[in-house]
Every structure is written in structure tokens, then in C-alpha cells.
Amino acid sequence: xxxxxxxxxxxxxxxxxxxxxxxxxxxxxxxxxxxxxxxxxxxxxxxxxxxxxxxxxxxxxxxxxxxxxxxxxxxxxxxxxxxxxxxxxxxxxxxxxxxxxxxxxxxxxxxxxxxxxxxxxxxxxxxxxxxxxxxxxxxxxxxxxxxxxxxxxxxxxxxxxxxxxxxxxxxxxxxxxxxxxxxxxxxxxxxxxxxxxxxxxxxxxxxxxxxxxxxxxxxxxxxxxxxxxxxxxxxxxxxxxxxxxxxxxxxxxxxxxxxxxxxxxxxxxxxxxxxxxxxxxxxxxxxx
Amino acid sequence: xxxxxxxxxxxxxxxxxxxxxxxxxxxxxxxxxxxxxxxxxxxxxxxxxxxxxxxxxxxxxxxxxxxxxxxxxxxxxxxxxxxxxxxxxxxxxxxxxxxxxxxxxxxxxxxxxxxxxxxxxxxxxxxxxxxxxxxxxxxxxxxxxxxxxxxxxxxxxxxxxxxxxxxxxxxxxxxxxxxxxxxxxxxxxxxxxxxxxxxxxxxxxxxxxxxxxxxxxxxxxxxxxxxxxxxxxxxxxxxxxxxxxxxxxxxxxxxxxxxxxxxxxxxxxxxxxxxxxxxxxxxxxxxxxxxxxxxxxxxxxxxxxxxxxxxxxxxxxxxxxxxxxxxxxxxxxxxxxxxxxxxxxxxxxxx
Numbered sequence: 001x002x003x004x005x006x007x008x009x010x011x012x013x014x015x016x017x018x019x020x021x022x023x024x025x026x027x028x029x030x031x032x033x034x035x036x037x038x039x040x041x042x043x044x045x046x047x048x049x050x051x052x053x054x055x056x057x058x059x060x061x062x063x064x065x066x067x068x069x070x071x072x073x074x075x076x077x078x079x080x081x082x083x084x085x086x087x088x089x090x091x092x093x094x095x096x097x098x099x100x101x102x103x104x105x106x107x108x109x110x111x112x113x114x115x116x117x118x119x120x121x122x123x124x125x126x127x128x129x130x131x132x133x134x135x136x137x138x139x140x141x142x143x144x145x146x147x148x149x150x151x152x153x154x155x156x157x158x159x160x161x162x163x164x165x166x167x168x169x170x171x172x173x174x175x176x177x178x179x180x181x182x183x184x185x186x187x188x189x190x191x192x193x194x195x196x197x198x199x200x201x202x203x204x205x206x207x208x209x210x211x212x213x214x215x216x217x218x219x220x221x222x223x224x225x226x227x228x229x230x231x232x233x234x235x236x237x238x239x240x241x242x243x244x245x246x247x248x249x250x251x252x253x254x255x256x257x258x259x260x261x262x263x264x265x266x267x268x269x270x271x272x273x274x275x276x277x278x279x280x281x282x283x284x285x286x287x288x
Numbered sequence: 289x290x291x292x293x294x295x296x297x298x299x300x301x302x303x304x305x306x307x308x309x310x311x312x313x314x315x316x317x318x319x320x321x322x323x324x325x326x327x328x329x330x331x332x333x334x335x336x337x338x339x340x341x342x343x344x345x346x347x348x349x350x351x352x353x354x355x356x357x358x359x360x361x362x363x364x365x366x367x368x369x370x371x372x373x374x375x376x377x378x379x380x381x382x383x384x385x386x387x388x389x390x391x392x393x394x395x396x397x398x399x400x401x402x403x404x405x406x407x408x409x410x411x412x413x414x415x416x417x418x419x420x421x422x423x424x425x426x427x428x429x430x431x432x433x434x435x436x437x438x439x440x441x442x443x444x445x446x447x448x449x450x451x452x453x454x455x456x457x458x459x460x461x462x463x464x465x466x467x468x469x470x471x472x473x474x475x476x477x478x479x480x481x482x483x484x485x486x487x488x489x490x491x492x493x494x495x496x497x498x499x500x501x502x503x504x505x506x507x508x509x510x511x512x513x514x515x516x517x518x519x520x521x522x523x524x525x526x527x528x529x530x531x532x533x534x535x536x537x538x539x540x541x542x543x544x545x546x547x548x549x550x551x552x553x554x555x556x557x558x559x560x561x562x563x564x565x566x567x568x569x570x571x572x573x574x575x576x577x578x579x580x581x582x583x584x585x586x587x588x589x590x591x592x593x594x595x596x597x598x599x600x601x602x603x604x605x606x607x608x609x610x611x612x613x614x615x616x617x618x619x620x621x622x623x624x625x626x627x628x629x630x631x632x633x634x635x636x637x638x639x
Contacts, residue, residue, distance in 0.1 A: 058610065076611035079479065080486055082493060084354050085610030087346060088319035099479055104494055112349050207477060 032140035033115070037086060038063070039078035039096035041264050042271025043119060046132055047095065049272055050141040058089045060096075064264050083108045093138065097121050097268055121269030123192055125154040128270050153275045160282045161198035168285050170199035171221035171252070172261070174208065175243055183211045189266040190225065193274055197281035199223065217249050223285065224252045229263040259284055298578055302591045306363075309595050313359045313602040318609035319350050326351060358495040361559065362601045363594035364503045365492065366566055368556040370593020371511045372549045373567030374574070374585050378521045379545050380451050386567035387553045390458030393564075394465030395437025396557040397488055399429035404483045405472045427502075427558035434554030435547075437461050442546045490561035490616025492601050499559040506555045510548040511590055517541055518582035525580060563616045565623025566593050572627070 036052065038044040039060035047056060048066070059065065060078040075085050078096055083105045086094070093115045100106070106116055117138050122128040129147055136143030172190035173181045184190035185205040194201050202219040203209075211219075224247065226240065237258025240247060247253040265277035315326050325347055332343040333352030369387065376385040387393050403410065403425045410425065440461060445454030469488075473481055520541050523531040532538050557563075570593045571585060578584050600619050605612040 061611070073610050077482075079482055080491075080493070082318065082605065082610065082612040084350055084605065085318035085612060087350055087354075088317070088610055090346075102494065104496060108349070108353055111353070112346060 033093040033138070035090060035092045036139070037075065037089060037091045037094045039075075039081070039094070039100055040268040042122070042268040042274070043095055043097060043131075043135075045271045045273060046135055046146075047139065049146050050132070050136055050139055050143060052139040052141050055139070057091060058086070062267055081105050086114075087112055093117065095119070095135070095138065122271070123269060125150070125270075128154075150272070150275065153279070157196060157198075157275070157278055157282065160279070160286070161196075164198045164282075164286055167198060167200045168222035169202040169220060169251075170194045170197075170223045170225060171202040171219060172225045173211070173240075174227065175240065180213065181211045181216070181244060182208045184208055189269065189274070190261070192270055193261065193265065193278055193281070194225075196270070196274070196278040198285060199281070213244070213246055216244065216246050219250070221250050221252045222255075223257045223259060224250075225259050225261050225281070227263045227266060228260045257284075298588070302588060302595070306591055306595045306598075309598050309602075310359055310363070313362070313598050314351065314355050316602055316606050317350070317355060318606065318612070319346070321347055321350065330356070353497075354495075357497050357500050358492050358601065358605075359598060360500045361492050361495040361503065362598040364500065364507050365556045365560045365563065366570075366593035366595070366597030367511065367590040368503070368507045368552045368593070369563065369567040369597070370570040370574075370589035370591075371507075371514060371586055372553050373593075374571035374582070374589040375514050375521065375545055376549060376567075377571055378524060378580075378582055378585075379542060380455060381525065381527075382451070382455065383572065384568075385455070387549065387557075388562070388564055388567065389462075390441055390455065391437045391461030391465065392434050392550060392553045393557055393562050394462045394469075395440075396430040396434040396554055397562060398465045398468050399431070399433025399436075400426055400487055400558070400561075401469050401472045401484055402433075403429045404487060405476045405480045407480070427499075427555065430558035431551065431554030434557060435550040437465070438546050438550035442543070486614065487561045488616075489614035490563035490619075491604075491612075491614040492560055492597075493605075493612065494559055503555045503559055506552055510552040511586065514545065514548055515583075515586045517544065518586055521582040522580075561614070561616060563597065564620045565627065566597055566619055569623045569627050570596060 032052075032055070034055050035057045036047065036055045037058045038047045038056060039062070041063045044056070044059055044063040044065070047053070048069075053069065056072060058073045058075045060081070061074050061076060062078055063074075065072070073089065075089070076082055078100050080102065081100065086105075086109060091109075091114050094100075094106075094109060095117045096119070098118050098120055100118060110116055115138075117134070119131045119134060120127060122131055129150060132143050132147055132150065135141075136146075172184040172188075172194065174184070175181055183203045184201075185203050185207055186201065187206045188208060191201050199222075202221045203211075224237070224240070237256060240258060241253060252258065259281065261281070262273055262277050265271070265273040314330075315321065315323055321329065325343060328341065328343045329347035329351040331338055333348040333356075336348075373386045376387065376390065377383055379385070380390075407425075441454050441457045444457035445451070469484070472484065476484065520531070520536045523534045523536045524538065524541065526534075528538055571589045574585050574588045574592055578588060597615070597619070600622065601615045604615040604618045607613070
């Protein structure tokens with residue numbers, strides 16, 4: 001800020017400016033980070049999509065890596081990261097969502113010279129693209145192709161959304177053993193996914209809440225979604241109906257409109273898997 | 289089976305084990321550091337430039353900022369739980385008493401739950417101060433919860449006169465705290481819920497030098513004051529009226545125990561979360577080894593509590609390295625079966 005100040009003689013400011021330029025140049029001249037820890041599934045997904053998989057040395061327990069990916073250590077849950085466990089991997093860079101922590105761990109890592117980058121959880125396309133942009137700078141990988149791909153996907157989704165004659169009412173449920181159904185309201189990842197796919201969330205409350213049996217009929221969902229980590233239990237809706245026979249009285253129950261959603265597309269905000277999942281859902285909604 | 293030991297063998301054995309455990313705890317962890325480097329790293333950290341040879345900077349940091357405070361916190365928290373358990377069992381003349389049972393830990397959990405779940409509301413309420421006070425909120429609320437629960441137990445128990453009423457009050461408070469935590473869980477966001485669950489599992493991973501200093505001072509003062517009343521506690525073992533006839537100010541003693549325990553457990557729990565079974569099991573082991581005399585029971589429980597928690601924490605943070613598990617799970621997992629085993633072996637009065 002003082003560079004342009006009149007209080008400094010011009011010569012001095014020039015020298016400062018030059019020093020700054022040299023410093024900046026030196027900054028860009030360093031090699032891309034080679035030892036990266038990434039936490040949060042949707043963020044790791046982006047790291048891989050940007051082609052930085054080689055430098056990935058550890059992930060957190062919420063991340064699912066592709067089956068053919070090299071084995072890397074899992075360092076625990078992203079909100080409870082162990083300092084020493086991470087330092088033992090000798091990382092240069094730690095990438096994660098804003099929920100990454102605890103703060104004490106991050107401070108100690110920073111003191112140890114590990115660079116920490118926190119990305120906001122993406123709730124819409126713009127944030128997702130901004131996150132890709134930020135990551136590409138941090139990892140020093142070109143983002144043009146990925147961004148183009150994502151923009152194209154987002155545009156296609158938007159077109160698909162508008163082509164739906166009427167937005168279907170969608171209910172995302174989690175079944176709890178012996179305790180009925182919980183539905184995902186606003187502010188949850190299923191809610192973002194539903195809106196992205198062109199549907200309307202059948203419930204209006206925020207967060208996950210228990211549903212009363214009678215409310216189910218009143219909500220008139222056209223589609224009922226559930227997470228794939230419950231697939232085995234629910235077997236594509238048949239078990240869900242057995243669980244809660246009142247569902248037969250809803251439009252979704254009558255048409256057998258049940259659909260499982262990839263559980264990892266629902267973790268840590270919108271990511272690449274969510275886009276794919278939104279497209280899949282949209283196709284179902286439009287009857288293709 | 290009789291394995292009571294004299295001080296001549298027990299105290300040196302305990303201290304030797306504690307030193308050994310501490311050394312192992314410093315040397316073992318997710319990061320592999322050789323024995324010689326452990327020493328060099330600690331020296332490098334405590335007095336940079338003292339050594340001629342260069343020690344990797346990472347080592348000094350891991351040892352001085354992570355393992356050492358964590359070891360000390362383990363010794364302090366374990367010691368606090370051991371001493372508080374011993375004194376409570378003596379006061380209630382009930383082998384089941386421990387900070388968890390009479391509701392102190394539950395009180396602390398409610399305090400912590402308020403911060404973890406309603407942090408957003410608190411931040412609006414405190415405005416600009418929130419950022420500055422954030423580190424203090426959890427310890428302060430947890431300690432307040434612990435002291436409030438203890439105070440309630442004390443008042444309901446006819447100001448410490450009725451042990452049965454105090455135990456009943458403790459159980460009722462635990463139930464109430466359980467309901468409050470359930471309500472928090474119902475309104476909490478998913479992330480706050482995760483935080484709350486993790487906190488209740490107990491872990492020493494939040495160890496900082498500030499935490500070590502604060503809990504350490506509180507532990508030293510409260511344990512010292514309690515130890516000073518060891519003879520009075522011994523008299524209490526005979527029965528309340530007997531103790532009164534022996535010239536012990538029974539009500540004053542109980543009052544002192546409750547306040548000191550509330551503060552010490554509140555401070556310990558606020559940095560580590562809830563760590564079960566140490567306060568219950570440790571005094572029992574000491575009683576089996578050395579008898580129920582509080583002059584020995586209190587300091588030995590402090591040593592053994594520290595040793596036990598340090599060992600448990602070393603296991604918790606190295607078995608699944610680079611990840612680690614909450615030590616509270618481990619103490620419960622090891623403590624409960626061990627306690628059952630003790631009960632089985634000693635089917636007799638140990639009081």
C-alpha cells in the first residue's frame with residue numbers, strides 16, 4: 001500500500017516495487033506442490049480431475065478414491081484431523097473445506113510450514129467453478145478443460161431443467177431402523193441436488209427432520225430419493241414401501257418412482273459427482 | 289488373593305512405570321522418530337541452538353508442540369480423574385462413585401453442548417468479542433456446567449449431609465443432562481452433532497500449552513488440598529457420626545471435596561472431553577495394591593491415573609496411525625472388562 005504513497009521518494013518506491021516483483025516471480029517459479037493431502041470427497045474429486053493425483057499422498061475418511069487409484073493412507077475424519085498423523089506424511093499442502101479442523105491442528109500444521117487452503121462448500125455452479133479456479137492456481141495445474149467441461153454440464157442441466165413441463169415434487173429420505181423416515185430439508189446437499197436436477201423439495205423445513213407418518217401423504221412427493229449407502233436395505237424402494245406402507249398413497253408410491261442417489265455425490269457440497277447425479281435424476285424426472 | 293505391597297516397593301515401581309510410559313509416549317507416534325532424535329529434538333525445541341548437530345525442524349515441533357503437551361495433559365487429566373474418583377468413593381463410601389456417576393461429567397457435557405450447538409447464537413450475542421473469546425468458551429461453559437451440577441447435587445443432598453440423596457440427585461442430574469443433550473442433538477446441524485459426539489468420546493488431541501498450564505495448576509492445587517484432608521477422609525470411612533466424634537468437620541470436608549472436584553473435573557473435561565472409567569478403576573486398583581488409606585490412595589491414584597491415560601493415549605494415537613481414535617473409547621473398552629475381572633477376582637468387601 002505504501003508503494004504508491006507520496007511520503008516515499010520515487011526512487012525508494014521503485015526499488016520496493018522491483019523487490020516485490022522479484023519476490024512474486026520467485027513465488028511463481030517454485031515447483032508445483034508435490035505432497036498434497038486433500039480432505040472432503042468433493043474436493044479430492046476436483047484435485048484428481050485437475051490431474052494432480054500423482055501428488056496426492058493422503059486423504060480423509062470421507063473420500064472415496066477411484067478403484068484403480070494408488071493406495072494412500074487415510075488420516076481420519078476431516079473435522080478431527082490428527083496433527084502428528086498428518087505431519088508424518090510430510091505434506092506441503094493441505095486442501096479441504098471450510099469445516100476442516102480442529103483449529104488447533106491447523107495452527108500447528110501451519111507452524112510446521114504446511115500450506116493450508118480452505119475452499120468454501122459449493123452450493124451452486126459459480127462456487128464450484130471458483131473452487132476449480134482456486135485449486136488450479138494452488139496446484140499449478142491448468143483448469144481450462146475442466147472448467148469448460150463443468151460449464152457445459154451446468155448449461156446442459158439448466159436447459160434440461162427448463163425443458164421439464166412441471167417441476168416434480170421430490171422427497172429425499174433417510175430410513176432409520178425402527179424409527180420411521182427422516183427427510184432432507186433446505187440447506188442440505190440433497191436439497192441442492194434436487195434443485196439442480198429441476199425438482200422442488202417436497203419439504204420446506206431446514207436440515208434433516210423426522211417426518212410424521214401422516215405428513216407423508218400430505219407432501220404428495222412425485223419421486224422419493226434415498227442415498228445409495230442404504231441401497232442394500234431398501235432394495236430400490238420395495239423395502240421402503242414395506243417399511244412405510246403409507247408411501248403407497250403418494251404419487252411416487254403409486255408409480256414406483258423411487259431412486260437411489262450416489263452417497264458420495266451428497267458429501268461436502270456440490271462436486272463433479274453431484275453434477276453427474278443431477279443429470280441422472282433429471283433424466284428420470286423427464287421420463288427419458 | 290492378596291497382593292498388597294509396601295511403599296518401599298510400590299512407590300518406586302509406580303514412578304518407574306510412569307517414567308517408562310512417558311518415555312515411550314514421547315518416542316512413539318505417527319511420525320517415526322529414533323530414540324536419539326527424540327532427545328535431540330526435545331533439546332532443540334527447548335533451547336534452539338544448544339546442540340551442535342542439526343535436528344530436523346519437524347522433530348522439534350512434533351516433540352515440543354504435539355507430543356510433550358499431550359503427554360503432560362494425559363498425566364494431568366488422568367491424575368485428576370484418579371484423585372477425584374478416589375476422594376468421591378471415600379466421601380460417598382460407595383465403590384461406584386466417580387465423577388461420571390454423580391453427574392459432574394454430564395453437567396460439563398451440557399455446558400460443552402451449548403457451545404458446540406448454539407455457537408452461532410453465541411456469536412451474535414457476543415458480537416465482536418466472539419472471535420477473541422472463542423478459545424475460552426468451551427472450557428468456561430464445561431467447567432460452569434460441572435460446578436453447577438456438583439452444586440445441585442450438594443444442595444439436593446441436604447448440603448452434603450445425605451449421601452444417598454446425593455447419589456440419587458446425581459443419577460437424576462445425569463438423566464436430565466441426557467435429555468438436554470438429546471434435545472441439542474435434535475436441533476443441531478449435522479456438523480455440530482458430529483462435534484458433540486466426538487467431544488463426548490474424549491480425546492487428548494486438543495492439547496495445547498495453555499491447556500496444560502491451566503489444568504496443571506488447578507490439578508496441583510486441588511489435589512494438594514484434598515491430600516491434606518487425607519486423615520479426615522480416613523476417619524469418614526468409619527462412618528459419619530464416628531468421624532464427627534473423632535473431631536472431623538464432616539460437612540466442611542464434604543463441601544470442600546465437592547467444590548474442588550467440580551473445578552478440577554470441569555477443567556480436565558473441558559480440554560479432553562469425557563474420558564470414562566479412569567476415575568472408577570484407578571482408585572480400586574490402588575486399594576487392592578495398597579489398601580484404603582487415603583494418605584497413599586490419593587497420590588498413588590494420581591500417579592496411576594496419569595500412567596493409565598498416557599498409555600491409553602499412546603495406543604489410541606499410534607495403532608491406527610496416521611489416523612487416531614478417541615482415547616475415551618479405549619479407556620472404556622479396556623476399563624470396563626478389567627473392572628469386571630477385578631470384581632470377579634475380589635468377590636469380597638474391598639472397603
